Amino acid sequence: MLGQDARATSKVAPEAQALHGIWLTRGKDGRLTAYVPGDGGLRRWTETRPGGPEWDAPDVVPLPELTHLSVTQNAEAYVHFAGRRERPSVEGDGVTVDIVHAIQYQTGRPLSAWNSLGNPHKEADVGSRFGDPVVVVNASGEVHVAAHNGRGGMMVRRERKDGKWRGWEDLRCTRIKEVPAVVALSSGCLEIFAATDKGTLYWQQEKPGGGWGEVQRSRLAVRPGSLAVLETSPGRATYFWTDPAGGVVAYRADGWPMALGGTPGDGGHSVIRTHLDGFDCTVLAHRGVDGTAVVGVGVTENEANGLWWSDTGAPCLGTPALTHDVHGRLVMALVGTDGVPRVARQTGGPGLGFDEWRAL
Numbered sequence: 001m002l003g004q005d006a007r008a009t010s011k012v013a014p015e016a017q018a019l020h021g022i023w024l025t026r027g028k029d030g031r032l033t034a035y036v037p038g039d040g041g042l043r044r045w046t047e048t049r050p051g052g053p054e055w056d057a058p059d060v061v062p063l064p065e066l067t068h069l070s071v072t073q074n075a076e077a078y079v080h081f082a083g084r085r086e087r088p089s090v091e092g093d094g095v096t097v098d099i100v101h102a103i104q105y106q107t108g109r110p111l112s113a114w115n116s117l118g119n120p121h122k123e124a125d126v127g128s129r130f131g132d133p134v135v136v137v138n139a140s141g142e143v144h145v146a147a148h149n150g151r152g153g154m155m156v157r158r159e160r161k162d163g164k165w166r167g168w169e170d171l172r173c174t175r176i177k178e179v180p181a182v183v184a185l186s187s188g189c190l191e192i193f194a195a196t197d198k199g200t201l202y203w204q205q206e207k208p209g210g211g212w213g214e215v216q217r218s219r220l221a222v223r224p225g226s227l228a229v230l231e232t233s234p235g236r237a238t239y240f241w242t243d244p245a246g247g248v249v250a251y252r253a254d255g256w257p258m259a260l261g262g263t264p265g266d267g268g269h270s271v272i273r274t275h276l277d278g279f280d281c282t283v284l285a286h287r288g289v290d291g292t293a294v295v296g297v298g299v300t301e302n303e304a305n306g307l308w309w310s311d312t313g314a315p316c317l318g319t320p321a322l323t324h325d326v327h328g329r330l331v332m333a334l335v336g337t338d339g340v341p342r343v344a345r346q347t348g349g350p351g352l353g354f355d356e357w358r359a360l
Contacts, residue, residue, distance in 0.1 A: 018067040019083075022321050022341060024333050027107030028077040030326035034333050034360060035061070035071065036341045042069070045341065045360045046108045050326035052345065055360050056108075064100055064114050068132035068179075074141055079104040081111065082135035082145050089124065097130045099145060099157075117145060117157055120168040126150035131176070136184040140208065144184070146192055148176035154194060154201070156212075173201055173215055181227040187235035191253075195222035195241070202253060220249075220257055228269040232282065232301050240269050240284060248284065248296065250303045258303045262296055265289045272322040273300055274330050277350055285320040285332060293320045293334050297352050314342070314357060330354075 023035040030050030036043050042061040048054045063069075066083035073079050081102045086095050099117040104110075121127035131148035138144065143159040154171040175196035182192050188208030194201045199219040203212045226242035232252075239251045240260075248260040248269070262284075270285045280300045284307070288294035293316045298307035316334040325331050330346040332354060344354040 019063065019069055021069065021318055022333050022335050023069075023071040024321040024323040024331065025071065025073055025079050026077065026323055026325065027079075029107050031107050032323065032325055032331060033079075033107060034321075034341055034343065036335055037063075037069075044108075047325075051329075052325065053358060055343075055358075058360070059108075061111055066100070070133055070135045072135050072137055074137040074143075075139075076141075080135050080137060080143055082117075082133045083114075084130070084132050084147070085114075085116075086128075094124055095128050096124070097128055099130070099133050099147065101135070101143070101145065117165060118168075120155060120170070121150050123150075132179045134180060134182045136182050136190065138184040138190060138208065139186060139188040142209070144182070144190060146180055146182045148178075148180070148194070152176045152196075154180065154192065154203070156192075169212075171203060171212055171215065176201065178222075178224050178227070181229040181239055183229040183231060183237045185231050185235050185237060189235070191229070191237050193227065193229060193237075193239050195224070195227060204253070216253070220251065223266075225266065226264070226268050228271045228284075230271045230273065230282065232273070238282075238301070240271055242269075242286075248286075248307075252301075260284075260296065260298070260303055260307045262286075262294065262307070262309050263289045264294070265291065268319045270319055270322045272324075272330070274324065274352075275328075276352055281352075283322060283330065283352065285322055287316050287319060291315050291337070293332070295332070295352070310352075312344075312354070314344075 019037040025033050031047040034045045040060050041063040043058045045055045045058045067086045068084040070082045085100050089096050098119045100114040102111045102114045119127045129150035133145045133147040146156045149155045152174045156169045176194045180194040189205040192203045202216040221244050223242040223244050228240045232238040242264045248262045249257045251257045264286045282300045284296040293312045293314045296307040296309045315337045320334040333343045341360045342357040344357050347353045
């Protein structure tokens with residue numbers, strides 16, 4: 001069961017920028033780090049030792065005027081950050097937008113310099129509409145960044161093996177307005193799934209490091225901002241989203257959408273695989289319609305048998321984050337309505353239970 005922790009003393013200051021969210025990573029040394037936007041940049045809490053439960057006091061990672069942030073890790077546990085940077089134009093009559101990338105190589109250490117990946121648009125008004133990026137790293141360690149462009153098309157920029165970046169690739173489509181779901185599969189290939197006001201668009205890389213096949217279109221309806229993706233078997237991804245009419249949906253390419261139930265509110269889903277009672281299970285977390293963190297559990301790729309949903313009762317802002325600690329226990333993090341980040345850790349016993357919330 002999950003309970004409330006009254007020790008909420010370290011509030012995150014209101015953020016002047018549009019950036020919001022919470023992220024959890026696990027370093028090569030086994031320690032977890034939680035990142036939350038706050039006053040002056042990205043506030044960062046790190047476990048004092050692998051497995052916790054204590055956390056160090058937060059430090060601040062400076063952010064370069066970001067309005068959106070995407071976080072991922074590679075096989076060496078390096079943390080990659082990609083953000084959308086928005087600054088007043090030189091003329092003072094608009095904004096200039098570019099995509100920036102930085103790396104944290106070790107737990108608790110400073111980030112590298114923020115490297116600009118530019119903006120493919122020369123027209124200022126179109127460039128100002130360039131979208132929010134998603135960063136992933138493939139099995140070979142090459143970083144990929146995807147975002148919709150100022151005209152609603154899908155753009156990808158990727159790092160070469162020598163560390164230099166290729167130019168922006170235009171996957172030639174229209175009508176995308178939301179952040180896509182992007183996954184780097186164990187096969188070495190990437191997939192991209194994006195929603196439009198007319199349905200969905202899906203791309204699959206033809207081979208590791210190769211080009212992209214023809215876009216596949218569907219009339220599936222997706223609530224804006226709700227897309228998530230998880231590799232649920234070797235080389236195969238499952239996409240999750242909220243249906244505009246309510247309830248969570250699971251979908252695999254060339255299959256049929258599956259209703260999973262639940263009553264999610266606005267916002268996205270966190271999704272992760274874990275072993276429970278000898279079964280490979282998929283766990284989802286989101287902010288429910290009542291404003292509290294809700295968890296769903298089901299056997300991986302057996303969604304037809306349903307998910308078990310549980311309301312934690314913990315009020316939260318935005319989507320909770322999920323990861324495993326060094327002992328393989330599931331850890332959930334959220335930002336409370338008071339701005340305080342909290343974490344809860346999986347307990348022993350059958351099923352999925354969490355201990356008391358710990359305020360950071």
